[in-house]
Amino acid sequence: xxxxxxxxxxxxxxxxxxxxxxxxxxxxxxxxxxxxxxxxxxxxxxxxxxxxxxxxxxxxxxxxxxxxxxxxxxxxxxxxxxxxxxxxxxxxxxxxxxxxxxxxxxxxxxxxxxxxxxxxxxxxxxxxxxxxxxxxxxxxxxxxxxxxxxxxxxxxxxxxxxxxxxxxxxxxxxxxxxxxxxxxxxxxxxxxxxxxxxxxxxxxxxxxxxxxxxxxxxxxxxxxxxxxxxxxxxxxxxxxxxxxxxxxxxxxxxxxxxxxxxxxxxxxxxxxxxxxxxxxxxxxxxxxxxxxxxxxxxxxxxxxxxxxxxxxxxxxxxxxxxxxxxxxxxxxxxxxxxxxxxxxxxxxxxxxxxxxxxxxxxxxxxxxxxxxxxxxxxxxxxxxxxxxxxxxxxxxxxxxxxxxxxxxxxxxxxxxxxxxxxxxxxxxxxxxxxxxxxxxxxxxxxxxxxxxxxxxxxxxxxxxxxxxxxxxxxxxxxxxxxxxxxxxxxxxxxxxxxxxxxxxxxxxxxxxxxxxxxxxxxxxxxxxxxxxxxxxxxxxxxxxxxxxxxxxxxxxxxxxxxxxxxxxxxxxxxxxxxxxxxxxxxxxxxxxxxxxxxxxx
Numbered sequence: 001x002x003x004x005x006x007x008x009x010x011x012x013x014x015x016x017x018x019x020x021x022x023x024x025x026x027x028x029x030x031x032x033x034x035x036x037x038x039x040x041x042x043x044x045x046x047x048x049x050x051x052x053x054x055x056x057x058x059x060x061x062x063x064x065x066x067x068x069x070x071x072x073x074x075x076x077x078x079x080x081x082x083x084x085x086x087x088x089x090x091x092x093x094x095x096x097x098x099x100x101x102x103x104x105x106x107x108x109x110x111x112x113x114x115x116x117x118x119x120x121x122x123x124x125x126x127x128x129x130x131x132x133x134x135x136x137x138x139x140x141x142x143x144x145x146x147x148x149x150x151x152x153x154x155x156x157x158x159x160x161x162x163x164x165x166x167x168x169x170x171x172x173x174x175x176x177x178x179x180x181x182x183x184x185x186x187x188x189x190x191x192x193x194x195x196x197x198x199x200x201x202x203x204x205x206x207x208x209x210x211x212x213x214x215x216x217x218x219x220x221x222x223x224x225x226x227x228x229x230x231x232x233x234x235x236x237x238x239x240x241x242x243x244x245x246x247x248x249x250x251x252x253x254x255x256x257x258x259x260x261x262x263x264x265x266x267x268x269x270x271x272x273x274x275x276x277x278x279x280x281x282x283x284x285x286x287x288x289x290x291x292x293x294x295x296x297x298x299x300x301x302x303x304x305x306x307x308x309x310x311x312x313x314x315x316x317x318x319x320x321x322x323x324x325x326x327x328x329x330x331x332x333x334x335x336x337x338x339x340x341x342x343x344x345x346x347x348x349x350x351x352x353x354x355x356x357x358x359x360x361x362x363x364x365x366x367x368x369x370x371x372x373x374x375x376x377x378x379x380x381x382x383x384x385x386x387x388x389x390x391x392x393x394x395x396x397x398x399x400x401x402x403x404x405x406x407x408x409x410x411x412x413x414x415x416x417x418x419x420x421x422x423x424x425x426x427x428x429x430x431x432x433x434x435x436x437x438x439x440x441x442x443x444x445x446x447x448x449x450x451x452x453x454x455x456x457x458x459x460x461x462x463x464x465x466x467x468x469x470x471x472x473x474x475x476x477x478x479x480x481x482x483x484x485x486x487x488x489x490x491x492x493x494x495x496x497x498x499x500x501x502x503x504x505x506x507x508x509x510x511x512x513x514x515x516x517x518x519x520x521x522x523x524x525x526x527x528x529x530x531x532x533x534x535x536x537x538x539x540x541x542x543x544x545x546x547x548x549x550x551x552x553x554x555x556x557x558x559x560x561x562x563x564x565x566x567x568x569x570x571x572x573x574x575x576x577x578x579x580x581x582x583x584x585x586x587x588x589x590x591x592x593x594x595x596x597x598x599x600x601x
Contacts, residue, residue, distance in 0.1 A: 003028050005466035009058030020229040031219050032207045033389030036226030037472045038444030042209045046179045070179030072168045087139050087169045142168045146526035160186040160354035180208035186214055187351040189495050211471050213498045300595040307482045311413055312458035314342050316380040319489045320365050325374035334360055335513030347490040349500045357491050385459035387467050396517050404453055411456050427452040443470035460488040468496045497523045
């Protein structure tokens with residue numbers, strides 16, 4: 001039985017309805033991923049389900065007593081207090097009691113007359129009656145696993161850590177339906193993998209939007225695609241969805257082709273005139289009018305983005321040569337004795353937890369930050385384009401068009417003059433959207449705009465700091481393809497594991513205590529080559545003999561490399577071919593005259 005139902009739901013924000021006569025049933029325990037282009041209405045559906053906005057028409061119903069909580073794509077304004085306060089704020093009355101107890105405990109050392117202790121004793125009994133200590137332990141456990149200090153001020157945290165806190169706030173309430181809008185944005189890989197593992201064990205229902213393909217592949221039990229205002233449900237994982245959707249689109253196009261042929265025949269018939277006005281043909285005329293209405297009501301599928309990266313003349317062979325780099329901040333060592341040489345055409349991924357120093361490393365390699373020790377030599381003829389994950393290069397009050405061309409109507413792309421509106425169409429901005437101010441754009445649209453702005457400039461070195469946030473799958477895959485074929489040098493900071501696997505040729509990985517190691521290949525290749533993670537070494541008993549330790553290492557399965565995974569995926573086809581060949585040999589041996597032939601045949 002469905003715990004949530006959307007029946008004939010429609011909503012528009014001017015112009016064509018964003019969602020029209022939408023129907024969706026949600027069953028208990030499902031993990032549903034909403035897929036679709038930027039601006040198709042994924043976030044709108046989450047807001048409709050969460051009761052943030054009301055539909056223009058239709059009905060949204062849920063079972064009695066169902067609780068719904070969510071994590072928004074953007075950080076909500078006005079949140080303050082300690083991390084513990086913010087997380088406990090996701091609860092009702094028990095949360096307020098836990099917050100008060102937490103504050104009283106912090107002030108206990110100033111309790112001269114015992115008033116604070118008496119208040120704590122009274123609160124303790126109330127919390128125990130409400131079974132609140134279990135909730136308190138749950139808050140502490142979640143914050144520990146997300147590596148967040150409960151007593152630190154929320155306002156002082158980075159964007160990534162703030163999203164961790166808000167995710168913990170949504171989890172602690174244990175809602176029946178959990179709504180997640182781009183939950184992996186600004187999270188490091190460790191937090192993302194922990195989130196995946198946690199949500200796989202989560203007993204409630206999850207409806208989420210994500211651009212992270214690895215996250216989607218692991219989590220989704222059903223995919224609901226939003227296409228031209230309608231919903232299409234696919235009860236399968238992401239890989240099967242891609243195959244089935246391609247077949248469905250081909251079938252849809254075939255049906256449209258047949259429809260248009262029939263419409264052309266009927267239009268030719270109606271132009272003949274007199275015969276069409278006879279009574280016996282009125283039904284055919286009405287059918288033609290209905291076909292015309294149907295054809296006019298079609299909503300065209302959005303075209304694919306066309307990303308063109310302008311390239312300048314090549315740099316020298318050595319782009320960056322760093323030797324013995326040491327750098328720290330506030331007494332903490334961020335980078336300790338790093339030496340690396342980046343050659344023209346290298347695509348370097350930079351991996352590490354939030355706040356560990358990835359942006360600092362970029363600044364040092366690009367000559368913008370002077371290291372405490374060591375030296376960095378820059379190559380010749382470098383033309384650098386820098387993608388900033390906070391999008392500070394965009395002017396919120398200017399229009400999309402003005403951010404690209406700064407008041408001009410034409411721009412130069414690879415030596416050709418192009419109208420700015422036409423250029424923005426390649427990045428899926430309609431003429432109306434191109435004249436809109438940046439502040440009304442969604443996160444994905446802002447990322448596309450920043451890419452469009454940067455790629456108007458010729459470059460031979462691309463520096464990309466989290467370029468994949470909020471991008472839809474198709475634009476993400478197109479960006480991948482363009483970067484793979486880019487002849488210049490790329491420095492890429494990303495927590496998108498599939499993106500790293502597909503784009504980079506080597507990785508610089510922060511592995512704690514200022515150690516930055518370099519590995520060939522992408523994310524999966526690093527996993528197969530790295531030393532045992534620190535937490536695994538800590539958990540291992542201290543008094544094991546060397547022989548037992550060797551046995552542990554021998555028994556531990558080795559992770560497959562990217563190449564090995566590809567070979568493994570191709571094994572079923574090889575086995576099938578060999579089985580067919582074996583059957584053919586057996587059939588040949590079963591022939592009556594087989595053994596009468598020469599032995600060497």
